[in-house]
Amino acid sequence: MNAPRTRVQRRPVHGVLLLDKPLGLSSNDALQKAKWLLRAEKAGHTGTLDPLATGVLPLCFGAATKFSQLQLDADKTYEAVARLGVKTSTGDAEGEVIAERPVQFTAAQLAEVARRFTGRIQQVPPMHSALKKDGRALYEYARQGIEIERAPRDVEIFKLEVAEVQAPGSFRAIKIIVTCSKGTYIRTLGEDIGEALGCGAHLTSLRRIATGGFDVSQCVTLAALEAMDEAERLDCLQPVASLLADHTRVTLDADNAGRFLSGLRRRGAWPDTAQVAVYGQQPEALLGTAHVTAGELIPGRLLSPPEIQQILESKL
Template sequence: MARKRKGVPRHGWLVLDKPGTMTSTQAMAKVRWLLKAEKAGHGGTLDPIATGILPIAFGEATKTVQYAMDGHKTYRFVMKFGEATDTDDRAGTVIATAPGRPTDAEIEAVLPRFTGLIAQVPPQYSAIKVDGERAYDLAREGEVVELASRTVRVDRYQLIGRPSADEVEFEVACGKGTYMRSLARDLAVALGTVGHITVLRRLSVGRFTLENAVTLEELEQIVAAGERDPDDLLLPIETALDQLPAIDLSATEAQRLRHGQGVLLLRRGDLERLEAVREGAALATEAGRPVALVRLDGAELKPVRVLHV
């Protein structure tokens, strides 16, 4: 007999403004505990020192976590020139120093090298797996981790402030898998010095923004007061799927998908619907409600993940 899950079956996304005092997993666990939720996951890890947007999925929304992780992101960070750390942020140990303090003009001249599709080596302390183990676990054990360069997309890398002679503030808009710590580290090296991140804040992940975020303290107060239904804090499951085309189905078609069956689109009126999902995944809906993530196989829609809401 399958073990019964404990907790309330909630479905949707909560946008947490993560504090810089815990890991993403710890923050997610705290939120899940506060809401007494049956099932939860998060859409994209933030560094422990980082604050800002951590989308937390509940229930059926956990089936869409990958799409949140793939979403466009924006960050703001402060980097300090003159010191390199083993983690590439303030949490690490200083491993090198250099006297260079670039001017704004020198920084602006180099920034174009770090926009567009660029090659980037992730930090030694990262969640990337090496022979089945996390790179940060190997690094903590004193091993030198050789991580392969990967191609990432940086849409904007903008100097926005100069808190001090040693510090510079940037805002970055980027795609999946881009490490801010690597951007800061590599920029410093390109300027003939070293550096690390001292402040890091994520401003958005896809449609998840600070405008609809809640802090842990605010969430604790809301739960303690007991005056609001916690489900009122949740955004719809499809919030993470804005990059996917949507295809509306009839009640009969939706029922087939819910039972794991395909839907043939062979009628003349189906041509427009076929074009909408010609490439990759799509979101099937019925009367505006999500039914399933689907893919097109010939002229047949096949369910990839059925959303039971």
């Protein structure tokens, strides 16, 4: 007879866990595991990483979930290796080989291809993606052998480094390091670079090394998190305000802070600003986000008084 399952006593947890997502685990599975380890009441991730991808996955807990969209919209940096001369059905090593071609290019041609794919480019989203059509993910159609027409999408490649590397085995490969806008498909980029070189390609590895001001050196693995006690796990959390590092800071006195938290606009000598992080003065605490237009501080996403109190108590 199986032993009864222990029920986890959930609690309010507020902050951001920078997880180094392991290979083979979905982003949601990684989130649920971390949520269980922290015994958190509320959690969400900031955009999925493929199970075959590793690297930076910011997980938001409690009040931080209110600002997760900022990470969804953030620029990201990836490191990938693509095998040349072999095209697969999925654009990565999981798919079936659908074409093989000889690999012949010069260093000058490789440099030209890198230049061509830097800046604003168009991508056709892959069939093996979570993009939805009529309420279903494209990969669901792909698994049934159904090809859906996809319109090209504009993305921006801010920085692109491409170099041939020594790969295990006899095949030729390139390493791609790319900083890009949201919505960029790195598998598609690898395939498109392979086509531009005239040989085709597919990704054999993919790692996200930075996103929205966070990088992989700040991350913790699930294995390390499991080995910690509860206090150590909580110490791994970045503060909620770390999601607003690029926002202009505005501090309000107690009277104006209370009115702001109730959703009222405040007037002041502030310049027009699109992204503002608003703090209370005494005690110093994050209240939420806002923007300033014509001297008015206009509330955006606000923390609730209980959330603010819980965050303050967690610092004691």
